[in-house]
Amino acid sequence: MPIMIYLAGPDVFLPNAIEVGRQKMAICQEFGFEGLFPVDNDLGVEADAAAIFRANCAQMKRADVGVFNLSPFRGPSADAGTVFELGFLFSQNRPVYGYSNAPGSYITRVPTAGPLPKRGERGVDRDGLAVENFGLTDNLMIVEAIRASGGAIAFAPREGNAFASPALETIPAFRACLEIVRQRFH
Amino acid sequence: MPIMIYLAGPDVFLPNAIEVGRQKMAICQEFGFEGLFPVDNDLGVEADAAAIFRANCAQMKRADVGVFNLSPFRGPSADAGTVFELGFLFSQNRPVYGYSNAPGSYITRVPTAGPLPKRGERGVDRDGLAVENFGLTDNLMIVEAIRASGGAIAFAPREGNAFASPALETIPAFRACLEIVRQRFH
Numbered sequence A, B: 001m002p003i004m005i006y007l008a009g010p011d012v013f014l015p016n017a018i019e020v021g022r023q024k025m026a027i028c029q030e031f032g033f034e035g036l037f038p039v040d041n042d043l044g045v046e047a048d049a050a051a052i053f054r055a056n057c058a059q060m061k062r063a064d065v066g067v068f069n070l071s072p073f074r075g076p077s078a079d080a081g082t083v084f085e086l087g088f089l090f091s092q093n094r095p096v097y098g099y100s101n102a103p104g105s106y107i108t109r110v111p112t113a114g115p116l117p118k119r120g121e122r123g124v125d126r127d128g129l130a131v132e133n134f135g136l137t138d139n140l141m142i143v144e145a146i147r148a149s150g151g152a153i154a155f156a157p158r159e160g161n162a163f164a165s166p167a168l169e170t171i172p173a174f175r176a177c178l179e180i181v182r183q184r185f186h
Helices: A017-030 A049-062 A080-091 A140-148 A171-185 B017-030 B049-062 B080-091 B140-148 B171-185
Strands: A004-008 A034-036 A065-069 A096-100 A153-155 B004-008 B034-036 B065-069 B096-100 B153-155
Touching: A004 A017, A004 A049, A004 A080, A017 A034, A017 A171, A049 A080, A049 B140, A065 A080, A065 A171, A080 A096, A080 A140, A080 B080, A080 B140, A096 A140, A096 A171, A140 B049, A140 B080, A153 A171, B004 B017, B004 B049, B004 B080, B017 B034, B017 B171, B049 B080, B065 B080, B065 B171, B080 B096, B080 B140, B096 B140, B096 B171, B153 B171
Parallel strands: A004 A034, A004 A065, A065 A096, A096 A153, B004 B034, B004 B065, B065 B096, B096 B153
Antiparallel strands: none
16 A cells, blocks of 8 residues: 555645646655545535535545645745644644745745844734744744654745746645655655 | 633734733633633743744643634734644644634635636636635635534624734634633533
């Protein structure tokens, strides 16, 4: 039985989501894994939100490992549904890994009041709210969960125009992540 | 022993985070609960991200119920750390509840291409990415997890200027949420 990997990410919102899902599952096979893709798009817009939720939870429970597309989505952090699933799988004691097209630290993506503070100095956004400044690429709960599970985050800047949305061009980072997973499990 | 409630939310980033935490814990007591607040701010900016992560996970494991401030944070969705914790506690079979100062559906907070689609019709943002359009207030994984656990989300628009950041003024919604929790558990 190959190791089964849950492939979380906002890829499901791409106009060519099914194609991207197939591509990522094929890459999993190349690496000797079986990819499990969330079902949001297969069910279409008429599907019941509750049915999609249950199907994704069932897929997660089948998985041995979680691999998460943490590319920033509609803000400085990863997609909310993806982060929910990270918390879910971490809590189920699965090793979790991430990949992203944004290697910079979180604070560089939040418009701050005044100049960018040095690492460890207090950062404040334009609404007066504190900005985490640990040099991490996203909220500490995300990054530290991945570390605590023995996982890692792979980065590769987006390149070319392979997808309709360059913002979600993540194949190079995805491959780099699977290479790390392979070193641990094969 | 009172029921212990983990109080997740971006409140930890408020300039008066400790005061807000104390206020929400006092409201928990009013309702006969014990509130557990995340520790991000108590540890200060010099604290280790890994230590904060471990402390928050330990608090979550002590909790009987999770109550989540899902107010939109730096984008159309809830705060990423909060959503991670929602996935974690849901996966631990705890009943989870939400409250928010934004009662509108998710799609109303995402700038869409063209006019706002009707419920159930396909929504697309300005980058060509699909926007969930189930009439839910956030990503379906968030809302459906709360429903599946038997929880609910309470809304109250922000009012006045009680906090430094009006965007996180959530006391009325928080009280409404605790009232729902009390009806279930007391």
